[in-house]
Amino acid sequence: MLARFRVATTATGVRRQVWVFVFDDLDELRRSHAAAHGRDYDPDDDVAGSVVIQQGFRWPSPDPGPVIVMRLWTGQLTASTIAHEATHVATALYFMDSIAAWDTRARTVLMGAHEPLAYVVGDLTERINDRLHRLRLHS
Secondary structure, three states: OOEEEEEEEOOOOOOEEEEEEEEOOHHHHHHHHHHHOOOOOOOOOOOOEEEEEEEOOOOOOOOOOOEEEEEEEHHHOOHHHHHHHHHHHHHHHHHHHHOOOOOOOHHHHHHOOOHHHHHHHHHHHHHHHHHHHHOOOOO
């Protein structure tokens, strides 16, 4: 692992922290991701970034301090990838802090397959960021 740090947000009204692990070895990232999911390592897994809620997030109510870990690979440290993985974090935080009913039908979507949403956010972020750089409007 190349770097490990925490970021925090209070955007939902509750202070939540996210661990960010940065890997320069893609195979190491994939092994870490598999272990966090309790799965055997598969070298054919197409994982170049990941978000795992490792503990504390349990139905019917979350513990106050879930451990959310975002894994990033230096070979793909783009605005798109960071936004994509941040979208996975944001959907979990939104569900934990903003959806009152744990039995809501939205639970399946918010905690399940929201890859299309993450890809749209990542793609739009990358395109907007690129355009701002070309126009020299970035900071």
